[in-house]
Amino acid sequence: MRRDVFQAIADPTRRAILGLIAIQAMTPNAVAEHFNSTRQAVSNHIKILSECELLSQTQLGREIYYHFNPEKIKEVADWLAPFKKLWDDRFEQLDDLLIKMQSNPKDV
Template sequence: MNQTRRDVFQAISDPTRREIIGLLARHSLNLNKVADHFTMSRPAVAKHIRILTECGLVVVQTRGRETFCQADLKGLKQVSEWANTYQEFWNDKLDALERFLDEDPSDENL
């Protein structure tokens, strides 16, 4: 089976998929229980689950006649590292602004 590997950023760009990750981060749920949290059709929820699975954020296992989903949050490390880059950038900018504002303008006349 040839599966397309999706980007984790693509997966979390959708609010429904973020909500699914939040649900599954707490505990494993069968597909029907996940779908019960949404007003959309079960096939639409299954499509979101498939996208999350393709990017490695959800693991799907069949147990008997039921399909269970659980979050695999290791994939979010890439998102965290990317966001931390910008956090460091803004911290540096805010530190520079603080230093600028703390400068005493009367010191320039000395």
């Protein structure tokens, strides 16, 4: 089964891993130190993030470092953009209504 970006970021642990690796490249052991779960569980999360291309890897000697791929997360931002605009427009309408109610409560 091919996972997509949305499945990958649905899990809070994977979102936390992305947050860590977005700051700096890390090895799986370094990532695992931040969680109260097994190294194997963290490696599985990293595997899923890598399959979805949210993480890339480089090898330096015996160590593998994982890097955040901001281009892939852009898919999420692009998908969310119309919803953000919709909500921004609705909140602006609500603000206008509340201002109108404060100014002239009898007209509303």
